[in-house]
Amino acid sequence: MKQFRVGVVGATGMVGQRFVSLLENHPWFRLTAVAASPRSAGKTYEEAVGSRWVMPTPMPQAVKGLIVLNAADVAAVAQQVDFVFCAVDMKKEEIRALEEAYAKAECPVVSNNSAHRFTPDVPMVVPEINAQHIEIIPAQRARLGTKRGFIAVKSNCSLQSYVPALHPLMADFGVSKCLVCTYQAISGAGKTFESWPEMVDNCIPYIGGEEEKSEKEPLKLWGHIENGQIVPAATPAITAQCLRVACTDGHMAAVFVSFDKKPTEAQILEKWVGFSGPAQELNLPSAPKQFLHYFSEADRPQTKLDRNLENGMAVSIGRLRPDTQYDYKFVCLSHNTLRGAAGGAVLLAELLAAKGYLD
Ligand SMILES: NC(=O)c1ccc[n+]([C@@H]2O[C@H](COP(=O)([O-])OP(=O)(O)OC[C@H]3O[C@@H](n4cnc5c(N)ncnc54)[C@H](OP(=O)(O)O)[C@@H]3O)[C@@H](O)[C@H]2O)c1
Secondary structure (H helix, E strand, O other): OOEEEEEEOOOOHHHHHHHHHHHHHOOOEEEEEEEOOOOOOEHHHHHHHHHOOOOOOOOHHHHHEEEEEOOOOHHHOOOOOOEEEOOOOOOHHHHHHHHHHHHHHHOEEEOOOOOOOOOOOEEEEEEHHHHHHHHHHHHHHHHOOOOOOOEEEEEOOOHHOHHHHHHHHHHHOOOOOHEEEEOOOOOHHHHOOOOOOHHOOOOOOOOOOHHHHHHHHHHOOOOOEEEEEEEEOOOOOOEEEEEEEEEOOEEEEEEEEOOOOOOOOHHHHHHHHHHHHHHHOOOOOOOOOOOOEEEOOOOOOHHHOOOOHHEEEEEEEEEEOOOOOOOEEEEEEEEHHHHHHHEEEEEEEHHHOOOOOOO
């Protein structure tokens, strides 16, 4: 595989730091530019991040001395890279405009932000689930008037556990309805216990916008391409409650599900254990070997024990059992800043590279 020069826009933030860490020693991608707000621009990356570095591993040596560029200087960033990852905390309209400016400067954008998730010709991809949606990119390029530039996004972190668990069951058994309660870590809000002391020993039953995303985004993932747009699936109906809990990393979900054609427990387990997708078939560098892991122990998966499974890129499932109101219930877990954010975006970029969209 050829080497690609990569930029991170929003490199000083929590997700940006994850990108910087994940790109250290990446076999295909080399970090050559970091960009952030005018507050950071002109400083070295080390100075700009200062005491905000929250990754478990030290800041990569090669990145410390890079001068942070102003993310708004699109041409200056674009000329130093082959594509960018984007994870900025700005107003939605500003993010939409910024990402489109990069695409129009012929610099593909792989985004962690939600701003373009419902733009009909922007693919929102979990590589194991709907890799084929990247085939919309020529239609998006035609709209933007670009040759290379486009935007591709990853979906919200809340659904990266239960959508992968439901997906292998859909074709044979048809999911008719699903109720999900998520228990989401504080890093999902870009916070630590130091920066959010109110969360110590606490649970907050509200995360702005999260329940709508958790119910609606899966339908785009399960949608199809028609006339240059991704048409969301009409079903299954999902209802969600999302709670913020006192964990650093890792989003847990409690799932209740009914099927058109009720499978046995053994059939569900067989589908989970046997499931793999294009990320595994293409042997992408960040893909977990086994995407879905089932734990038979009654007290697993646990956030602290299991979130880092396969470098935080696998999904853990447990406690599958019959329910009194729905057909079955189970719990599942994924790492929100790895599979759910930067890791998922790196995997998407690897898919795009393997399929020639970054050439
Ligand atoms: N944390 C997660 O687990 C998670 C998961 C999924 C999605 N997301 C999404 O990812 C994005 C980033 O989240 P985060 O948690 O990393 O946020 P964060 O820690 O607050 O970092 C925000 C980043 O945006 C930059 N920024 C702020 N204002 C800017 C401006 N006007 N122009 C250019 N850059 C600007 C900041 O630069 P300065 O340092 O210079 O201010 C910083 O690099 C958000 O859209 C968030 O919703 C986060």
